[in-house]
Amino acid sequence: MMNEPALEVHNLTVSYHRKPVLWDVDFALPQGKIIGIIGPNGSGKTTLLKTIMGLLKPDSGYAELLGKPLDNIRDRVGYVPQRESVDWDFPASVMDVVLMGRYRKDNLFKRLSKQDKSIATEALEKVNMLEFANRQISQLSGGQQQRVFIARSLAQQADIYLMDEPFVGVDAATEESILKLLIDMRAEGKTVVIVHHDLQTAQSYFNWIVLLNTRLVACGPTADVFTDENLKEAYGGRLNLLSKMGELISEKEFPLRERGFDDKK
Amino acid sequence: MEALLDFFSFADPNVRLVTLGTVLLGAAAAVVGSFAFLRKRALVGDAIAHAILPGIVLAYVLSDSKNTLVLMAGALVSGWVALLSMDYLSNKTKLKTDTVIGLILSVFFGLGIFMLTAVQHTGRGNQAGLDKFLFGKAASMTQNDVYIFAALSIILILLTFVFFKAFKIVAFNRDYALTLGLPVKLAEFVLATLTVLAITTGIQAVGVVLMAALLITPAAAARSWTNALVSMILIAAFLGAFGGLVGSFISYTAPKMPTGPWIVMALSFFALFSLLFAPKRGVFSKLKLQRKNREKIITENFLKAFYLLGERSGNPQQIISREALLSYRDFPPAEFQFALRTLKKNLHVIALEGGWRLSKTGLEEGARVVRLHRLWEMYLTERMNFKSDHIHPNAETMEHVITPELEAELIKELNHPEKDPHESTIPY
Numbered sequence: 001m002m003n004e005p006a007l008e009v010h011n012l013t014v015s016y017h018r019k020p021v022l023w024d025v026d027f028a029l030p031q032g033k034i035i036g037i038i039g040p041n042g043s044g045k046t047t048l049l050k051t052i053m054g055l056l057k058p059d060s061g062y063a064e065l066l067g068k069p070l071d072n073i074r075d076r077v078g079y080v081p082q083r084e085s086v087d088w089d090f091p092a093s094v095m096d097v098v099l100m101g102r103y104r105k106d107n108l109f110k111r112l113s114k115q116d117k118s119i120a121t122e123a124l125e126k127v128n129m130l131e132f133a134n135r136q137i138s139q140l141s142g143g144q145q146q147r148v149f150i151a152r153s154l155a156q157q158a159d160i161y162l163m164d165e166p167f168v169g170v171d172a173a174t175e176e177s178i179l180k181l182l183i184d185m186r187a188e189g190k191t192v193v194i195v196h197h198d199l200q201t202a203q204s205y206f207n208w209i210v211l212l213n214t215r216l217v218a219c220g221p222t223a224d225v226f227t228d229e230n231l232k233e234a235y236g237g238r239l240n241l242l243s244k245m246g247e248l249i250s251e252k253e254f255p256l257r258e259r260g261f262d263d264k265k
Numbered sequence: 266m267e268a269l270l271d272f273f274s275f276a277d278p279n280v281r282l283v284t285l286g287t288v289l290l291g292a293a294a295a296v297v298g299s300f301a302f303l304r305k306r307a308l309v310g311d312a313i314a315h316a317i318l319p320g321i322v323l324a325y326v327l328s329d330s331k332n333t334l335v336l337m338a339g340a341l342v343s344g345w346v347a348l349l350s351m352d353y354l355s356n357k358t359k360l361k362t363d364t365v366i367g368l369i370l371s372v373f374f375g376l377g378i379f380m381l382t383a384v385q386h387t388g389r390g391n392q393a394g395l396d397k398f399l400f401g402k403a404a405s406m407t408q409n410d411v412y413i414f415a416a417l418s419i420i421l422i423l424l425t426f427v428f429f430k431a432f433k434i435v436a437f438n439r440d441y442a443l444t445l446g447l448p449v450k451l452a453e454f455v456l457a458t459l460t461v462l463a464i465t466t467g468i469q470a471v472g473v474v475l476m477a478a479l480l481i482t483p484a485a486a487a488r489s490w491t492n493a494l495v496s497m498i499l500i501a502a503f504l505g506a507f508g509g510l511v512g513s514f515i516s517y518t519a520p521k522m523p524t525g526p527w528i529v530m531a532l533s534f535f536a537l538f539s540l541l542f543a544p545k546r547g548v549f550s551k552l553k554l555q556r557k558n559r560e561k562i563i564t565e566n567f568l569k570a571f572y573l574l575g576e577r578s579g580n581p582q583q584i585i586s587r588e589a590l591l592s593y594r595d596f597p598p599a600e601f602q603f604a605l606r607t608l609k610k611n612l613h614v615i616a617l618e619g620g621w622r623l624s625k626t627g628l629e630e631g632a633r634v635v636r637l638h639r640l641w642e643m644y645l646t647e648r649m650n651f652k653s654d655h656i657h658p659n660a661e662t663m664e665h666v667i668t669p670e671l672e673a674e675l676i677k678e679l680n681h682p683e684k685d686p687h688e689s690t691i692p693y
Binding site for chain 2: 103
């Protein structure tokens with residue numbers, strides 16, 4: 001089981017309004033690592049994460065976690081969306097939000113159990129936010145909001161975590177404490193996949209890197225992937241011909257895949 | 266007063282009926298509307314309310330009756346068609362959401378008005394009163410109507426209770442709910458149906474034109490008073506019910522007055538009042554806070570003046586004259602008067618012959634302000650690399666803002682400095 005890839009992405013093509021954002025992305029990630037998905041702005045990092053989490057429908061290809069489609073393994077996958085994706089003026093306390101990590105299909109119409117509350121409390125403790133449990137979420141700083149979202153995913157008690165830009169808008173001390181938490185999680189055998197845009201820190205944060213720019217540039221152990229050549233390819237702008245094709249497909253309303261070639265499982 | 270007693274004795278069965286009906290409508294619409302408000306779908310409610318009209322007229326034409334249940338069924342169908350059309354148009358076209366909402370609202374409402382006019386000219390005997398749906402006519406509620414509203418309101422509130430967690434997570438973070446594998450589509454379907462139902466019942470009282478107010482206004486008012494979802498919904502329900510009561514009462518005392526518009530007026534008054542006067546979130550409490558800050562700044566500046574003049578002379582508690590204070594800084598007369606009055610009241614300065622001197626506590630306070638000023642100047646030069654001739658104006662303001670916690674952090678981070686960048690001693 002341990003040798004099975006934590007995440008396998010097979011020939012994934014995704015588009016927004018028919019414009020391809022990811023072209024035939026294909027890679028596999030090992031378990032028990034802290035993995036960075038790196039690429040310039042607009043390179044499709046968030047799209048990739050959202051597609052893996054089933055929030056976007058791919059035009060072709062599929063993603064599998066621990067060898068299974070997401071639907072069969074949801075309880076073992078935690079998710080941290082971008083902090084700006086929600087309205088923090090929503091009337092809720094920190095604890096309310098973290099408890100959402102305990103919501104399941106079979107308890108959605110019931111009260112949460114004492115155990116759920118203990119799990120959420122421990123998750124808050126792990127991100128050093130226990131004293132803020134009853135604080136209104138509108139009163140949190142950016143770094144605190146980020147930690148609340150991470151605590152919510154920890155409350156899911158998953159094996160694989162997908163996090164979208166958890167280091168954005170976070171102060172240095174929080175960044176360090178999040179990093180420490182990630183290392184602890186790895187020590188427990190968890191896999192953490194992180195969308196990250198800061199090249200400076202990427203090398204020291206991640207064991208394994210997926211370098212992305214609409215297509216896959218490289219994927220592998222950090223030392224192998226972090227070469228000048230790869231970085232130049234990922235950050236040196238999008239492939240001209242590829243984006244021209246994308247625009248053409250969008251403009252002329254062509255399908256991205258002919259019937260029968262969509263690589264779905 | 267007599268009217269009030271008469272009204273609340275509910276001796277008139279019709280009054281009893283209409284009041285009960287509007288109170289239930291108000292509460293139910295407010296509960297469902299709270300979620301529309303939190304999901305930022307206020308305008309969608311308005312569009313659905315208008316889009317219900319063609320369904321009502323069509324139901325009447327097909328069934329040839331004005332039975333409330335039949336008309337409501339028609340309304341429900343047309344409300345749903347409008348909702349689905351909005352979803353389809355915003356997903357499949359490049360039209361922006363506000364355009365889609367405006368489009369659906371006007372197309373459906375226009376169609377409704379057209380059908381209504383056509384029916385009114387056919388000379389059907391029983392069509393009279395169909396136009397009450399435009400502006401509502403609470404007084405025409407029958408006993409049967411009220412039973413239906415009561416049942417629907419209870420269903421609405423019960424379903425909201427059952428789906429509470431689902432509605433909450435969908436309203437806060439829909440994508441996350443999806444990744445948990447929760448039945449988001451079901452929750453949205455139920456919420457949309459509840460919204461259409463609430464609107465369908467509500468238009469009996471206030472009509473399609475004013476219905477959005479019944480849905481959204483109580484929630485907007487309630488949000489000002491609380492930060493907890495459950496209390497927000499309860500307050501909204503209470504305000505909605507109370508608005509219904511006020512509307513019924515006014516049209517009871519002045520029979521020419523329409524109930525619906527008065528309900529909306531009452532609700533709007535609650536909302537306005539809340540936005541202005543609610544603690545913390547209200548406009549006035551913000552103004553009050555700003556005034557308090559201004560007063561804090563004025564008195565602290567005075568304490569600082571006393572402290573610095575004392576520091577200059579070598580005797581920190583020296584008696585300082587009005588002239589000395591004014592030559593230190595040109596305080597406007599009003600500020601001068603206010604600051605000295607406050608400082609004397611707090612026993613920070615003591616009035617003596619020839620001027621005032623700092624008391625012991627006043628000296629400590631003055632030292633604190635000066636300390637914060639100098640610490641912040643240190644921080645600006647050391648950490649932010651400001652030139653020393655650029656730091657004073659910034660520190661002038663920040664000295665009033667820094668809390669004791671931040672002060673401790675500053676001292677720790679700067680390693681307990683003895684002197685500020687201008688070589689003045691930092692008083693601890």
